[in-house]
Amino acid sequence: MTKDWIDIQKDDKHVARERTKARELRQSSWWKSCIARGICHYCGKTFKSSELTMDHVIPVARGGKSVRSNVVPSCAKCNKSKRHFTPAEMILAEMEKAEKEKSQPAVEVNGNESC
Numbered sequence: 686m687t688k689d690w691i692d693i694q695k696d697d698k699h700v701a702r703e704r705t706k707a708r709e710l711r712q713s714s715w716w717k718s719c720i721a722r723g724i725c726h727y728c729g730k731t732f733k734s735s736e737l738t739m740d741h742v743i744p745v746a747r748g749g750k751s752v753r754s755n756v757v758p759s760c761a762k763c764n765k766s767k768r769h770f771t772p773a774e775m776i777l778a779e780m781e782k783a784e785k786e787k788s789q790p791a792v793e794v795n796g797n798e799s800c
């Protein structure tokens with residue numbers, strides 16, 4: 686059984702490039718109309734446009750891109766609680782928590798692997 690089938694690379698060039706693109710996207714009229722609606726993508730509550738931040742659904746550090754399909758308006762609270770997790774990992778984390786409460790894990794898992 687191989688343990689490294691998920692290739693997690695920390696690509697600084699990718700991160701730098703996508704951060705620059707994110708800055709440009711923030712200036713776009715598309716994004717401005719997005720935050721003008723004032724709705725946080727995660728909690729669905731309404732905020733002032735100045736209180737919403739651009740959040741990458743798939744984090745840039747995990748290979749996500751600064752494109753319209755990958756950025757959503759997020760309030761500060763949701764942005765903080767999400768951190769660097771992908772949506773799938775947030776679900777997995779919830780499941781893992783529920784699982785741990787039921788029983789002790791048979792195998793200790795080390796490292797950065799998400800599965």
Ligand SMILES: [Zn+2]
Nearest residue numbers: 725728760763
């Ligand atoms: Zn929120």
